[in-house]
Amino acid sequence: MKAVYYEKYGSLSVLKHGEINDPKEVLDNEVLIKVNSFSLNPLDYKLRNGMLKLITFRTFPRTTGSDFSGEVITIGGSVKNFKIGDKVFGFLSQLTSGTSSEFIKVNQSILSKIPSNIDISESASVPLAALTSYQALAQLAKITKGNKVLINGASGGTGIFAVQISKLFDADVTSITSHRNIEWMRNTFLVDNAVDYTHENFLDNLKKNEFDVIYDCYGNLSFNKIKDLLKPNGKFITTDPFKIESIVGRIVSLFSKRKFLSVVVNSNGNDLNIIKKWIEEKKIKIFIDKIFNFSQTHDAYKYIETQRAKGKIIVRVDV
Ligand SMILES: NC(=O)c1ccc[n+]([C@@H]2O[C@H](COP(=O)([O-])OP(=O)(O)OC[C@H]3O[C@@H](n4cnc5c(N)ncnc54)[C@H](OP(=O)(O)O)[C@@H]3O)[C@@H](O)[C@H]2O)c1
Structure with a gap:
């Protein structure tokens, strides 16, 4: 599958575009997602720089990005709240890998369906x-x-x-x-x-x-x-x-x-359901600063690393 990944810790220049292995089969409580978009957070470049390598170790290649939105394409045997075709969002802790790839495999407990009143791509800007x-x-x-x-x-x-x-x-x-x-x-x-x-x-x-x-x-x-x-x-x-x-x-x-x-954020589908409801009730709005295509992922990270973003930055994988 196509992905943006790195094989050593370092500055923006270590990020590569290329092919990596598809995720392995889903476990009972997991779903496989075709990623539509991911959004950027400072955690991504802190991890890539190796600031947290004592807990992320030297497992490479690593994809980047925590937030994602996408469509469920396979479900494990005990997944009850999601079905194939559902549009979902959430964030991965990135301890092993991130969301900057065509497909990701995640535990059902961190997921929520996307808010009904926003675009699937915009949804990626929300979770973390x-x-x-x-x-x-x-x-x-x-x-x-x-x-x-x-x-x-x-x-x-x-x-x-x-x-x-x-x-x-x-x-x-x-x-x-x-x-x-x-x-x-x-x-x-x-x-x-x-x-x-x-x-x-x-x-x-x-x-x-x-x-x-x-x-x-x-x-x-x-x-x-x-x-x-x-x-x-x-x-x-x-x-x-x-x-x-x-x-x-x-x-x-x-x-x-x-x-x-x-605060150390906890990826949690129940809390995300509350946020989803507030978005649907128009109590919370989404503010997107810039949207980039997958091929422009470097530019997206260059921008967030200026620390001048006004709201969220999205990268569309599915284009
Ligand atoms: N512990 C956790 O679980 C957790 C979770 C999420 C985020 N974080 C951390 O929280 C921090 C912020 O994350 P974020 O996603 O909000 O980052 P961000 O979107 O990159 O923040 C950009 C904003 O920072 C403002 N800024 C820049 N310099 C500033 C200064 N000296 N004083 C006050 N504001 C300043 C900028 O506004 P101006 O252009 O007006 O300066 C810009 O709007 C990061 O260090 C991130 O790693 C931690």
């Missing part, structure tokens, strides 16, 4: 980023109506879902983005306050003891520096649990009522 922000805000922080939520990196893949999920819970949202995205935050997402991180000392204008939740989707805030903006029982959540500041933050929070939390 939406589940991260859902699990961070709804499950870890347990946000409720009227909570004040500060979101850093609000214009990125995870951020756009974070803002919308917070609004869906009737939270009061302050976004942090560069000046490029301030008006987009105000006009499209109706944030209550939009902060520009390119201003020197941009946090100084925010009040102390103000926020119930600070969600750092970009991953560059330090708990130690920002904790005074939290209410006394407030929660700080980062998407980067492994950096030094996070380890320090975790220790500092042991001596504080203000809590340090980190």
Whole structure:
């Protein structure tokens, strides 16, 4: 089958187009999917760079990409909720391999049918980023109506879902983005306050003891520096649990009522069903920055690695 893959860790140049073996036969609880599209996440280039090689080992060739959408073409004996022909979406943990190939084999438990009101290709933009922000805000922080939520990196893949999920819970949202995205935050997402991180000392204008939740989707805030903006029982959540500041933050929070939390997204079909329903109810919208063809996968990764994406980036495999 055709695939984009790499045979050693490294920069963008290690990504190759070519043929790799088809997936082996499906197990009882698995389905075989003909991939329509995959979407990009920073995890893809972090893995490809070898940042997590202690857990991904040296198993090559590896395809890239976590998110996927596609059509079910074979089902295992105990698969009950999906049938051949269903259009599905989800994300793979990429511990062994990714989704940048014609066919993938996945466990039924991570799947959901695509939302009925969006295109199959657009659906690929949803799972990993939406589940991260859902699990961070709804499950870890347990946000409720009227909570004040500060979101850093609000214009990125995870951020756009974070803002919308917070609004869906009737939270009061302050976004942090560069000046490029301030008006987009105000006009499209109706944030209550939009902060520009390119201003020197941009946090100084925010009040102390103000926020119930600070969600750092970009991953560059330090708990130690920002904790005074939290209410006394407030929660700080980062998407980067492994950096030094996070380890320090975790220790500092042991001596504080203000809590340090980190999210590690869990691929879960039940949670994805909730997101699917919100999309169908038009409570959450999809924001696609760019769509690339399979042959342009390098360009797609070059773009996401600028860290300037405004929403999600999709690669169409099935063209
Ligand atoms: N732990 C987990 O399970 C998990 C899950 C998902 C993601 N993550 C991590 O979360 C991070 C963000 O992921 P993503 O998918 O949202 O990335 P992304 O889509 O690539 O983020 C791009 C956005 O980052 C913003 N940005 C760039 N520099 C910034 C800065 N200094 N301060 C604030 N925002 C800045 C950009 O906005 P401007 O153009 O306005 O600067 C752009 O809109 C990545 O490190 C990713 O690996 C972790």
